[in-house]
Amino acid sequence: MLITLHTICVKFINNRTEYLTFVFMDLLHVKRVYKSYANHKALHNISLHVKEQSIFGLLGPNGAGKTTLIRIINQITGPDKGEVFFGKEKLAQKHIAQIGYLPEERGLYKKMKVGEQALYLAQLKGMSKSEAKQKLNQWFEKFEIDGWWDKKVEELSKGMAQKVQFITTVLHEPKLLILDEPFSGFDPINTNLIKKEILELRDNGSTIIFSTHNMESVEEICDDIALINKSRKILDGNVAEIKEAYKSNVFEIVFVGNMISFSNALWTGFEILESNQMNGRMHVKIRAAKSSDVNQLIKTIVNDVQIISVNELTPSMNDIFIQKVQEVMPETLEEEVAGE
Numbered sequence: 001m002l003i004t005l006h007t008i009c010v011k012f013i014n015n016r017t018e019y020l021t022f023v024f025m026d027l028l029h030v031k032r033v034y035k036s037y038a039n040h041k042a043l044h045n046i047s048l049h050v051k052e053q054s055i056f057g058l059l060g061p062n063g064a065g066k067t068t069l070i071r072i073i074n075q076i077t078g079p080d081k082g083e084v085f086f087g088k089e090k091l092a093q094k095h096i097a098q099i100g101y102l103p104e105e106r107g108l109y110k111k112m113k114v115g116e117q118a119l120y121l122a123q124l125k126g127m128s129k130s131e132a133k134q135k136l137n138q139w140f141e142k143f144e145i146d147g148w149w150d151k152k153v154e155e156l157s158k159g160m161a162q163k164v165q166f167i168t169t170v171l172h173e174p175k176l177l178i179l180d181e182p183f184s185g186f187d188p189i190n191t192n193l194i195k196k197e198i199l200e201l202r203d204n205g206s207t208i209i210f211s212t213h214n215m216e217s218v219e220e221i222c223d224d225i226a227l228i229n230k231s232r233k234i235l236d237g238n239v240a241e242i243k244e245a246y247k248s249n250v251f252e253i254v255f256v257g258n259m260i261s262f263s264n265a266l267w268t269g270f271e272i273l274e275s276n277q278m279n280g281r282m283h284v285k286i287r288a289a290k291s292s293d294v295n296q297l298i299k300t301i302v303n304d305v306q307i308i309s310v311n312e313l314t315p316s317m318n319d320i321f322i323q324k325v326q327e328v329m330p331e332t333l334e335e336e337v338a339g340e
Helices: 066-073 093-098 114-124 129-142 158-170 188-203 215-221 239-245 259-265 293-301 317-326
Strands: 003-013 016-037 040-051 055-059 081-086 099-102 176-180 207-211 224-229 232-238 250-256 270-278 281-288 306-312
Touching: 016 066, 016 207, 040 055, 040 066, 040 207, 040 224, 040 232, 055 066, 055 188, 055 215, 066 176, 066 207, 093 099, 099 158, 114 129, 114 158, 129 158, 158 176, 158 188, 188 207, 188 215, 207 215, 215 239, 215 317, 224 239, 224 317, 232 239, 232 317, 239 317, 259 281, 259 293, 293 306
Parallel strands: 055 207, 055 224, 099 176, 176 207
Antiparallel strands: 003 016, 016 040, 016 081, 224 232, 250 281, 250 306, 270 281
């Protein structure tokens, strides 16, 4: 099990400085996992660290290997090589009760009544009928679906059925939640509702693996991510740190004034990428050789144009996702042999 020194704070006690180190442990550690089906390589040397009480984004295009990895964590199938650890222990059958899984393909029985089915699924996860009914009533009230208890699943819309399955996934309060495209079928209002619930679950102690193609959601709720492409992990880390690492020193400057005067103020440290005029203002994107040069640029051009705003343009996770996936990876990469 990996122990991560996540942050250090300074505390002053009786004029004495004390350094407080907060330790975050991995709830899930995937170590050098390989999986193949016949001639198809599904996972190649995949290692992941999912910290306790975090939201971990599992990203990748269709066919990348995400579903295979999720099936291994759920013990639906096993790896050909490698190991998976749950907390301090090697992943075992007993851990299934501590995992909640919301698959992308929904699996409710259409002819059963909603309440009857929810109770049935809760009992499969080890809850007593009375405990399950009490918690289901709380969740149904929270999601404003009290009146659906005696409706058949086939009467529900896709989004309504999705709410029911989300509830049955989290009801037994598992340590690890695996949510595969949890916003599929939801309108914007209900998408925000589920996002809020996911964040609350994290804040209340849950660890969440969030598999999605929705990069906007990744930026909003994920702490860390891993990007898998063609069976291999090609990027992982903290979301904010990844975005910082992929900055390209591009800025948008909005000003009122003459474009020629602005251009003349530039020197070799800057490149104009594009410019356009909107509502009497010039919008210019430039790339700086060094971000610190922008302060000098502002000092120079402020005498010739009226600056309205200067904004650094950081890449979105969607931009980074596309860039990394489009990179051509050699088919004969050397095996990584360094220790974890």
